[in-house]
Amino acid sequence: MHPVLFQIGSFPIGTYGLLLALAFFAGRALAQRQGKLDNLVPAAITDLAIAVLVAAIVGSKLLMIIVGLFTPAGQEGAMAFRDIFTLSTLRAGGAIHGGIIAATLVFFWKLRKGQGLPLRITGDALVPGVALGQAIGRLGCFSAGCCYGTETHVPWSVTFTNPVAQAFSGTPLDIPLHPVQLYNSLANLTVMAVLLIARKRRGFEGQIFALYFLVEGLGRIVTETWRGDGDRGTGWLxxxxxxxxxxxxxxxxxxxxxxxxxxxxxxxxxxx
Structure with a gap:
């Protein structure tokens, strides 16, 4: 699609990087709005969101390294290790579930230390924003060409032609593919909608947090059916x-x- 949105001199500004920033601010805003329903302090939500973001970036890159080193289909191990020291705006450079795992660990750690936020209620406020951020981030994947789908000839297939996408993400060019990035974005929006609806009928504190992992996991299992990028890693066990x-x-x-x-x-x- 459009990996490079525009250039400032010789420095490219990637569409993915800008959408990732938008994902953070949109997710934080939604988390703050949900937090107000339980009288959570917006500034405390922001501090937590920043810590979770940093953990997510590191965790996504670490899982990318593990995938590259320990799965038969993960052949990007050397590149992944090099990319952990970069924050390229042209490609994702990570595995999102690694980011979620690391962010969850930091979330529990910070709130157990005592941040003036109740753990379960804060989790309920945070996860709809996480799902929204994922949905926007997947649009960045689509623009960069990473996390691409398998070949298909369905009417809604997409064909990437930009050599920058191939250079940074190994995206096949001139081949119709499933727009699996958009499938994932739609799945994340569905997750967000489910969480917001369930929030109105919450039966116990922490229910929305727990529900996020249930529906996020299920959605990813389904959308993996159409993933075609080998460096995500297949063949576990x-x-x-x-x-x-x-x-x-x-x-x-x-x-x-x-x-x-x-x-x-x-x-x-x-x-x-």
Whole structure:
């Protein structure tokens, strides 16, 4: 599509990088709005969001390295290790579920340390914004050509022709592909909608946080059907169908179910 939005002299400004920034600000704004429903301080939400963002960037790059080194289809290990020291605006350079894992660990760590925010209610406020940020970020993937789909001849297929996309992401050119980045964006918007609807009928504190992992994991397992980029990693445990996204998606669903069962036994929250 359009990996480079414009250039300032010889410095390219990537569409992906700008959309990633927009994803952060939009996600933070939604998290603050949801937090106000439970009287959470907006400034505290912002501080937490920044810490989570940094963790997400590092975690996504670390998982990309692991995928490149330890899966049969992950052949970008050397490039991935080099890319961990960069913040290229032209390509994603990471695996989103690695970012979510790292961000979740930092989220629990910071709130256990005591940030003046209740853990479960804060999680409920944060995750709709996370889903919104993912949806916008996937538009960046589409513009950069990374995370591309398998070949198809359906009427809504997309064909990448920009050599910059191939140079940075290995995107096949002049071949009709599933626009799986848009599938993922739509899936993330659906996740956000489900969370916001469920938020109005919340039965216990932490329910929306747990629900996020359940529906995010399920959505990723489904959309992996049309992924065509080999460097995401497939063949975990010797099973060709078990890609990194499916493995982490299954893990997310197990985490969500565990949190749901554990937290639902506690005092229910009033619906808001």
């Amino acid at each position: 010797g099973w060709s169908w078990l890609s990194t996204g499916r493995a982490t998606g299954l893990g997310f669903m197990m985490l969500g179910l565990g949190l749901w069962l554990a937290w639902s036994r506690r005092r229910p929250a009033a619906a808001r």
